[in-house]
Amino acid sequence: MIKTLRLGIMGGTFDPVHYGHLVTAEEALVQFDLDRVVFMPTGRPVRKTHRSVSSAEDRYLMTVIATASNPDFEVSRLEIDRPGDTYTVDTLRQLRDSYGPSTELFFITGADAIREILTWKGAEELAGLTTFIAATRPGYEADPLTDAMPPGVTAPRVEPMAVPALAISSSGIRARVADRRPVRYLLPEAVSAYIVKNGLYARDGDR
Numbered sequence: 001m002i003k004t005l006r007l008g009i010m011g012g013t014f015d016p017v018h019y020g021h022l023v024t025a026e027e028a029l030v031q032f033d034l035d036r037v038v039f040m041p042t043g044r045p046v047r048k049t050h051r052s053v054s055s056a057e058d059r060y061l062m063t064v065i066a067t068a069s070n071p072d073f074e075v076s077r078l079e080i081d082r083p084g085d086t087y088t089v090d091t092l093r094q095l096r097d098s099y100g101p102s103t104e105l106f107f108i109t110g111a112d113a114i115r116e117i118l119t120w121k122g123a124e125e126l127a128g129l130t131t132f133i134a135a136t137r138p139g140y141e142a143d144p145l146t147d148a149m150p151p152g153v154t155a156p157r158v159e160p161m162a163v164p165a166l167a168i169s170s171s172g173i174r175a176r177v178a179d180r181r182p183v184r185y186l187l188p189e190a191v192s193a194y195i196v197k198n199g200l201y202a203r204d205g206d207r
């Protein structure tokens with residue numbers, strides 16, 4: 001019998017990637033016995049149009065730098081190389097088709113993002129494509145979500161997972177860089193060196 005491949009997908013804008021993402025992916029790997037975790041930087045995030053997002057290439061490279069030392073992590077260009085707006089359901093369908101039935105997909109996300117996901121284009125397809133791993137603070141009640149689904153639509157399987165380090169966010173890091181406050185210990189040093197070298201998140205006058 002062929003062993004099923006258990007593949008974690010860590011989707012995100014990663015602008016920049018930080019220890020919250022890395023800890024979450026590592027926890028998912030261990031708690032759900034995944035074979036590996038694929039980081040999937042979004043191409044054109046449809047829900048983040050209120051601010052200018054760093055180039056896909058910068059976000060991809062920061063994610064590669066951050067994950068390089070972990071043999072169980074890899075980074076995919078699937079979304080950043082696909083033209084047009086990025087819809088995660090398209091990615092999951094594409095992965096489902098290319099890996100086939102012997103691979104089980106686990107989409108890793110912050111619990112805060114789950115409700116938003118169910119309003120995605122194509123939400124009715126999700127239940128058949130993936131299980132969601134929802135990162136929560138220890139002791140936080142998992143959201144049952146059934147009320148979030150449109151009538152007659154099956155909710156996808158959502159597995160809650162407690163992780164430490166939830167207070168770190170990319171937006172917090174960007175604000176710190178702009179204010180010249182420290183970001184050390186919030187993200188890998190090589191990623192902060194990349195940010196400085198390329199002038200990311202600096203206020204216009206500081207470049």
Ligand code: ATP
Nearest residue numbers: 012013014020024109110113135166168169170171
């Ligand atoms: P922003 O502050 O710009 O919204 P972010 O820190 O939330 O950025 P994203 O790239 O938007 O980072 O997040 C990618 C995924 O990682 C999302 O599913 C998000 O819920 C999850 N995530 C982000 N930060 C953490 C964290 N500290 N712990 C666990 N999950 C996180």
Ligand code: MG
Nearest residue numbers: 110113169170
């Ligand atoms: Mg976020």
